[in-house]
Amino acid sequence: MKVQAENQPYDEINITPMLDLAYVLLIIFIIMTTASVQGIKVNLPKASSSPSLAKPSTKAVTIAEDGQIFLDTYPVTLAELETRLQQMKAVTPDFPVVIKGDAHVQYDKVVEVLELLGRLDITQLGLVTQRLVK
Incomplete structure (x- = not known):
């Protein structure tokens, strides 16, 4: 370490x-940002469980390996399914089906089940698949 002269x-x-x-x-900016994101606590009102506001439950049509058709968990024929x-x-014109x-x-x-759903004009339709795990 150098010693500095007084006038230099x-x-x-x-x-x-x-x-x-x-x-x-x-650190101050980080603390202030996380404090402002939390927001204001309010006491939210409880929603009523009236059927007019409730979203229709999804119906599941399952086709087993042997060709047996199930509506949710109950076995049905194609005519009973229809x-x-x-x-x-x-009752509910726009209910979803998977x-x-x-x-x-x-x-x-x-294809038979898909044709049946098409005849009944069921438009909210989904096909369930399994995620490919790598």
Whole structure:
């Protein structure tokens, strides 16, 4: 370390105090940002469970490996499926339906169910698949 004479100017700048200030400002901004994101606590009202506001429950049509058709968990024939879905559509015209077809089921069974849903004019339709795990 050099000894500085009294009348000579400094030729190096000590940046340690500036870095300390920058770190303190950074910490203040982080704390203030997380504090403002939390928002204001309010007591929210409870929603009523009236059937007019309730979203219709999804119906699941499952086609097993042997070709057996299930509505939710109850075994049905294709004619019974059509009758039950017509009744449900009369009560709730826009209810969603998902089709779960076994990977080894004959393709024509799935097509029959899709044609049935098309005849009944059920537009909210989904096909359930399994996520491919790598």
